[in-house]
Amino acid sequence: MIGKSASGQGAKAAPQTRIQRAKREAILEAGLTVFSEAGFRGATLDRIASEAGLSKPNLLYYYPSKEAIYEALLRGLLETWLDPLQAIDPKGEPVEELLGYVRRKLQMSRDFPRQSRLFANEIVQGAPRIIPVLEGELRGMVDRLSTVIEGWIAEGRLAPVDPRHLMFSVWSLTQHYADFDVQVRAVLNNDDPYPGAETHLELLFRRLLTP
Amino acid sequence: MIGKSASGQGAKAAPQTRIQRAKREAILEAGLTVFSEAGFRGATLDRIASEAGLSKPNLLYYYPSKEAIYEALLRGLLETWLDPLQAIDPKGEPVEELLGYVRRKLQMSRDFPRQSRLFANEIVQGAPRIIPVLEGELRGMVDRLSTVIEGWIAEGRLAPVDPRHLMFSVWSLTQHYADFDVQVRAVLNNDDPYPGAETHLELLFRRLLTP
DNA sequence: TTCCGATTTGACCAACCGGTCAAATCAACG
DNA sequence: CGTTGATTTGACCGGTTGGTCAAATCGGAA
Structure with a gap:
């Protein structure tokens, strides 16, 4: 679900280096392309990963699941x-x-x-x-x-x-x-x-x- | 693809009993419900079959593939x-x-x-x-x-x-x-x-x- | 009843897909 | 250097899904 939450980072206040931000951004960018073309179910992690220039496990290192990427986008x-x-x-x-x-x-x-x-x-x-x-x-x-x-x-x-x-x-x-x-x-x-x-x-x- | 073709039946002129027509109709009806809710990729043959009251192989007896159902609908x-x-x-x-x-x-x-x-x-x-x-x-x-x-x-x-x-x-x-x-x-x-x-x-x- | 084609189904398969994991690689700092 | 934590990856797993197949069942004509 998408409901509200503390706006910025979670309570843990992870450091978030510039590189991390860039990769997360690249993933969202790729996710936007793929999800908008194929819908949630039609999109595959493999395609998002390749579009973002990452391997699939690497992508899952930055976002824990397909759902997580989609919800971040929404x-x-x-x-x-x-x-x-x-x-x-x-x-x-x-x-x-x-x-x-x-x-x-x-x-x-x-x-x-x-x-x-x-x-x-x-x-x-x-x-x-x-x-x-x-x-x-x-x-x-x-x-x-x-x-x-x-x-x-x-x-x-x-x-x-x-x-x-x-x-x-x-x-x-x-x-x-x-x-x-x-x-x-x-x-x-x-x-x-x-x-x-x-x-x-x-x-x-x-x-x-x-x- | 959907392009044009001889309008009615194919050249083979299959008999098409009343029962066949009814089942094909039921399948299209179920397909319409499922495809419109989930999109092509999101729809599953199992769901369409159960919605139409048929087993999956039985459904594939009337339409040769998922694509075929979808195209008939379109x-x-x-x-x-x-x-x-x-x-x-x-x-x-x-x-x-x-x-x-x-x-x-x-x-x-x-x-x-x-x-x-x-x-x-x-x-x-x-x-x-x-x-x-x-x-x-x-x-x-x-x-x-x-x-x-x-x-x-x-x-x-x-x-x-x-x-x-x-x-x-x-x-x-x-x-x-x-x-x-x-x-x-x-x-x-x-x-x-x-x-x-x-x-x-x-x-x-x-x-x-x-x- | 017997027969035959049409219909129906359970079991199964190969491909795909989301996700895991342990091991490898990298990068920064002392 | 060497160490340590962050990052990356190949191999793999289990569940789902589109589709196949051979066998069973049905239903009507003779």
């Missing part, structure tokens, strides 16, 4: 993922704040597609390891933001929309370009989707949200 | 999937035609979530078995529809949108409710998402598409 991912949500300013201009959020999310799809796919893989297959986080932190943040949005609507500074379904729309529209990349590129004859996506989503959300 | 899926697209009438009222498409797609997410997740699993992991179909049939259909939409826009009966990104929007927004069901329900405190989704998507696309 934990790191969730922070990055929830961050742009935090950045929405309740005191800002509503339409612009939300458009900024959309833009940031779309950039994440473009710049970190593997993370997006890792997340997608996990959720599509029932999110066995992060349901608690979804029902806890995520729901909390969405609830809070929903209140803000409802306030904006009541003030007439935003068109009336269901705040939660608005969130779903932002997530699905932006992440689609990372998660369904193969399909998108097949339809677009392999052109870069992002310039078009940017202007399309800007238009879509401006139309939806402007009072 | 093949059937693609037909159902591309169908609602065909149903768009170039001579109809643009906004209503497209809204109808959205409605049908959302219904499919609600009524056949396993199919949606199977498809999502396949695409997220690189669509190794259906890229040809995506680059062939799907791209063809989207290209044709894009011409229609551009015509509608030129006639001023539809707000100017990029037709292809419009398709992506429809797909992502509707399929999200099936594929990311766990997340959606976590945020909604386990309420039924669909009533809200319907009115939200209706609003969204009406705003986007009305000239």
Whole structure:
């Protein structure tokens, strides 16, 4: 499971030399590639190890199990993922704040597609390891933001929309370009989707949200 | 691979008794459940067999391999999937035609979530078995529809949108409710998402598409 | 009942995979 | 150097999994 724990190191406060950090980093990097391509079950330690330039036992010297690598990745991912949500300013201009959020999310799809796919893989297959986080932190943040949005609507500074379904729309529209990349590129004859996506989503959300 | 072939039975014209058809159907049904939950690699023949009420060798008597079951599912899926697209009438009222498409797609997410997740699993992991179909049939259909939409826009009966990104929007927004069901329900405190989704998507696309 | 092809199954196999272990190698410090 | 702890590795293990096979069972036609 992924629940919370003391953020940094465990209570043991291991030394963590620079080399150790580098190897652990290389393993996470390789794990991200492999897990995002194949899902948890489809990934093999051999492939992760070879991708990271280590032998399998050596890899297991740094992380005690496949699960441990995967959970370390998910934990790191969730922070990055929830961050742009935090950045929405309740005191800002509503339409612009939300458009900024959309833009940031779309950039994440473009710049970190593997993370997006890792997340997608996990959720599509029932999110066995992060349901608690979804029902806890995520729901909390969405609830809070929903209140803000409802306030904006009541003030007439935003068109009336269901705040939660608005969130779903932002997530699905932006992440689609990372998660369904193969399909998108097949339809677009392999052109870069992002310039078009940017202007399309800007238009879509401006139309939806402007009072 | 999935490419095309003589549509119905193979050239051999096997008899296909009613019992055979029923068992093959049961296997596909079980396969759909298991593959959509676990992905190709995560699914096991033992689980599919037990879900279908057969022994593993018995299952392999009807389908020669795991791959064969999976491909049979994908093949059937693609037909159902591309169908609602065909149903768009170039001579109809643009906004209503497209809204109808959205409605049908959302219904499919609600009524056949396993199919949606199977498809999502396949695409997220690189669509190794259906890229040809995506680059062939799907791209063809989207290209044709894009011409229609551009015509509608030129006639001023539809707000100017990029037709292809419009398709992506429809797909992502509707399929999200099936594929990311766990997340959606976590945020909604386990309420039924669909009533809200319907009115939200209706609003969204009406705003986007009305000239 | 007898026969024959279709169906079903228990036993089994080889490949793969996550993980262990003891021995080897390395690197830093006195 | 030599020692000591950290790091690396080849060999190996047990469980799982896709798939095979020969034998058993079934079910309908004669």
